[in-house]
Amino acid sequence: PSATPDAPAAEDATPDAPAAKDAPADETSPTPHPVPLAEAAVNVGDLAVSRGDGIFESIAVIGGRFIALGPHLARLAHSAELLELPAPDLAAFERAARAGVDAHTAEPELLVKLVYSRGIEGDGRASGWVQVLSGANHAEARGRGIRVVTLDRGYRHDIATTSPWLLQGAKTLSYALNKAALREAARRGADDVVFVSSDDVVLEAPTSNVLVRHGDLFRTPRTDLGILAGTTQAAVFDTLDRLGFETAETVLSTAELAAADNIWLLSSGRLVAPVRELDGRAVAVDHELTAKLLDETFGVLAP
Ligand code: PLP
Incomplete structure (x- = not known):
């Protein structure tokens, strides 16, 4: 269970648009639901915030299609191993990522950020969330x-x-x-x-x-x-x-x-x-x- 990300997915750059957040109801298989960035909150005790003790992935979404989703999820799992974090729930991350993109205003290119943290100090459970970023011009x-x-x-x-x-x-x-x-x-x-x-x-x-x-x-x-x-x-x-x-x-x-x-x-x-x-x-x-x-x-x- 400690591997299960408590995975809210937040949205950036268009504050009114919805994003995805994990419902805490079922801890073994969290179901994401979108929240606007302004409503997405991380506990100040989370070690991602206080020590940068966690990992992330940034995935391009082009015309609604995730680019190299499999390799990104595999690299998240590899980074977790190197940091001796519990194995991340990749299926939960994927669901949260897709829910965040589905809830977002369609754009030719989006970037989806998966974050996986050691969690709150002393709690013994990892935490995680997904953020959909828009508006970059390359x-x-x-x-x-x-x-x-x-x-x-x-x-x-x-x-x-x-x-x-x-x-x-x-x-x-x-x-x-x-x-x-x-x-x-x-x-x-x-x-x-x-x-x-x-x-x-x-x-x-x-x-x-x-x-x-x-x-x-x-x-x-x-x-x-x-x-x-x-x-x-x-x-x-x-x-x-x-x-x-x-x-x-x-x-x-x-x-x-x-x-x-x-x-x-x-x-x-x-x-x-x-x-x-x-x-x-x-x-x-x-x-x-x-x-x-x-x-x-x-x-x-x-x-
Ligand atoms: N090297 C570093 C340090 C990075 O942070 C990244 C991506 O953010 C890359 C290389 C390129 O990796 P990718 O092509 O999977 O985005």
């Missing part, structure tokens, strides 16, 4: 491209193995560092960050995976480098394979990143964002291929 990032800077994450490339307590590879709620890195990028006149290890290995971005192209070879950093296994990266690799390109998960040096023909950041929100500038130097944007990846992988038309 046209500029997908069309014109983004400017990124490399920042040292301060860890070696092998810390997932040597120091598993750092929880690299789990999608924890503790994103204050990721947000601080994005503010540093803004100070440097950039839109996003590529984290590199203290020993010069390309890792990931604060909320995205990195894709680099050299000729017909497309590579992304290996997931044993203390980074998140991206659902968007996996989907884009399927498309690239279908298009006849060579793909590989690898160890990439910062020099190889700088020498890439093209670079993209891949994530559930922006999906495919071409990089147009790396550390102040122009990077070529392949608009045609970017549009193809967006369309063939996600059914999204490039701006």
Whole structure:
């Protein structure tokens, strides 16, 4: 029973619109019902709030269709394992997510956030909720491209193995560092960050995976480098394979990143964002291929 999320689903950005909340009636199989964001409340004793001690997933919903729902739920379960949380009730999360989207005003793109927390201190039960977010505009990032800077994450490339307590590879709620890195990028006149290890290995971005192209070879950093296994990266690799390109998960040096023909950041929100500038130097944007990846992988038309 402690695995059962007490899963309210809240809605964001359009305060009047309904969202989903779990009825507490049946603790083993909660039934979601929508509530507006203003009515969705989390207990101040919840460890998600006081310590960021929990995990989350952000799932794109395009034209009412969940993108990579299965892989997102599987990653939630994997993150829970890494944090030694009770196994989340994935069916309850899925029901809450669908109820939240059904109750929301239809939009071409929505983002659904699943949150799973260690719960209230001393209570011994995990808690969880779902939030439907709307209103993001990714046209500029997908069309014109983004400017990124490399920042040292301060860890070696092998810390997932040597120091598993750092929880690299789990999608924890503790994103204050990721947000601080994005503010540093803004100070440097950039839109996003590529984290590199203290020993010069390309890792990931604060909320995205990195894709680099050299000729017909497309590579992304290996997931044993203390980074998140991206659902968007996996989907884009399927498309690239279908298009006849060579793909590989690898160890990439910062020099190889700088020498890439093209670079993209891949994530559930922006999906495919071409990089147009790396550390102040122009990077070529392949608009045609970017549009193809967006369309063939996600059914999204490039701006
Ligand atoms: N890496 C980090 C640190 C992230 O937070 C995310 C997503 O938020 C990703 C990579 C990309 O994962 P996905 O494509 O599944 O959204």
